[in-house]
Amino acid sequence: MARTMAEKVWEEHVVRRAEGEPDLLYIDLHLVHEVTSPQAFEGLRLANRRLRRPDLTIATEDHNVPTENIFLPIADPVSRTQVETLRKNASEFGVRLHQMGDIDQGIVHVIGPQLGLTQPGMTIVCGDSHTSTHGAFGALAFGIGTSQVEHVMATQTLPMTPFKTMAVNVTGSLKPGVTAKDIILAVIAKIGTGGGQGYVIEYRGEAIRALSMEARMTICNMSIEAGARAGMIAPDQTTFDYIKGRPHAPKGELWDQAVEYWKTLVTDEDAVFDKEVFLDADELSPFVTWGTNPGQGAPLDSVVPDPASFEDPVERAAAEKALAYMDLKPGTPLRDIRVDTVFVGSCTNGRIEDLRAAAEVIKGRKVADHVRMLVVPGSQRVKEQAAAEGLDEIFKAAGAEWREAGCSMCLGMNPDTLKPGERSASTSNRNFEGRQGKGGRTHLVSPLVAAATAVRGTLSSPADL
Numbered sequence: 001m002a003r004t005m006a007e008k009v010w011e012e013h014v015v016r017r018a019e020g021e022p023d024l025l026y027i028d029l030h031l032v033h034e035v036t037s038p039q040a041f042e043g044l045r046l047a048n049r050r051l052r053r054p055d056l057t058i059a060t061e062d063h064n065v066p067t068e069n070i071f072l073p074i075a076d077p078v079s080r081t082q083v084e085t086l087r088k089n090a091s092e093f094g095v096r097l098h099q100m101g102d103i104d105q106g107i108v109h110v111i112g113p114q115l116g117l118t119q120p121g122m123t124i125v126c127g128d129s130h131t132s133t134h135g136a137f138g139a140l141a142f143g144i145g146t147s148q149v150e151h152v153m154a155t156q157t158l159p160m161t162p163f164k165t166m167a168v169n170v171t172g173s174l175k176p177g178v179t180a181k182d183i184i185l186a187v188i189a190k191i192g193t194g195g196g197q198g199y200v201i202e203y204r205g206e207a208i209r210a211l212s213m214e215a216r217m218t219i220c221n222m223s224i225e226a227g228a229r230a231g232m233i234a235p236d237q238t239t240f241d242y243i244k245g246r247p248h249a250p251k252g253e254l255w256d257q258a259v260e261y262w263k264t265l266v267t268d269e270d271a272v273f274d275k276e277v278f279l280d281a282d283e284l285s286p287f288v289t290w291g292t293n294p295g296q297g298a299p300l301d302s303v304v305p306d307p308a309s310f311e312d313p314v315e316r317a318a319a320e321k322a323l324a325y326m327d328l329k330p331g332t333p334l335r336d337i338r339v340d341t342v343f344v345g346s347c348t349n350g351r352i353e354d355l356r357a358a359a360e361v362i363k364g365r366k367v368a369d370h371v372r373m374l375v376v377p378g379s380q381r382v383k384e385q386a387a388a389e390g391l392d393e394i395f396k397a398a399g400a401e402w403r404e405a406g407c408s409m410c411l412g413m414n415p416d417t418l419k420p421g422e423r424s425a426s427t428s429n430r431n432f433e434g435r436q437g438k439g440g441r442t443h444l445v446s447p448l449v450a451a452a453t454a455v456r457g458t459l460s461s462p463a464d465l
């Protein structure tokens, strides 16, 4: 029977199947961070169990880490406890941990691909919703809850209920200045934050094929913001070239065998998806969010929508509430919205290509006087590479702050937060109330829009400079 890529990867990993029960899947890679692992380790300890496969488990410190003065003790007691607990657990259970200051430390979804741990055809889990990022390689990658984290630690398997399949077909090609971030914000605006519920999305079409691996990761990363269980992109030459030579990539003959297998991980031509969505890349322009969920977005060229224009009463009420929180008036051109802060970073857009894109725009220009710009590499290696290319100097010369790797202002779990009432343009993935700090207001944007906004001080694209 013809199968989709997601179904193929799933079938390869079933270790037990019984009528009326979820399939038990083998897990190839388990990524761990300090927020969702403490209770799982504690559960193992109480049950007197060891970790089943420490070699398939890797941990990093990301959410709670400060991005300045990383060799001083963490000031916030909750953050400090979480990080210290992970260190203690990793050493007790034999898990490789990349600590602050380690060259391989960084956001969990940045370091997996970077180390070559993330590979096509794998099942990958992490107690973190944006695990969907790894699907960009043709892996089936799910965010899981803490009790599931414990299950994987103890058994290297996970019971999983079947999913539905959705194809998001992106035809045509992107105009200059339009990026993967704009594609995914447009997809979520189209299908809604619940549109992907129960589905694994496969992104397909010529516009997707033309994207770099990092751009593909940006798209798969935000699948979860459409409510999907995972997002995937079929592996191709772009994927193989990205993985080749990385520390954990197969070598020699094993490499050739792996690529042969990876090439089979494409959706069969006559496979049928449960749902199909179409988008024309030629029609896209830079996209920004105006509301408090990632689906409340619109082209930068447009205006803050009037809640009355939403036919669905639930959407209308949500828009009213969002505009009140965001302190925005219907009809205001999105370009007139003035920001206080610009954040370039996160597992959505904190990779080297993102920093290059932002640097290209900001080079030789200045961050507006009323704006604070934070540039936070997704990992220490990204930081090192950016510095080798002189990007750090470009940002600093423009007046931006250049930081150490971590989740930073993507969420308010570390010192990088918005103050109440402050407004940001942010390359991250969530704009919920209080996400970047209590009372903070977030507009999700691409790195290009972020950089242009930093210069003009209002939501802008490079074409406005």
Ligand SMILES: CC(C)[C@H](C(=O)O)[C@@H](O)C(=O)O
Residues within 6 Å of the ligand: 035, 036, 063, 127, 128, 129, 130, 143, 411
């Ligand atoms: C803290 C963590 C559990 C959370 C997630 O699961 O996504 C975080 O990474 C986020 O982005 O909100």
Ligand code: SF4
Residues within 6 Å of the ligand: 062, 063, 107, 108, 109, 128, 130, 346, 347, 348, 406, 407, 410, 411, 428, 429
């Ligand atoms: S960067 Fe943001 S979205 Fe990504 S893992 Fe960290 S907190 Fe979650």
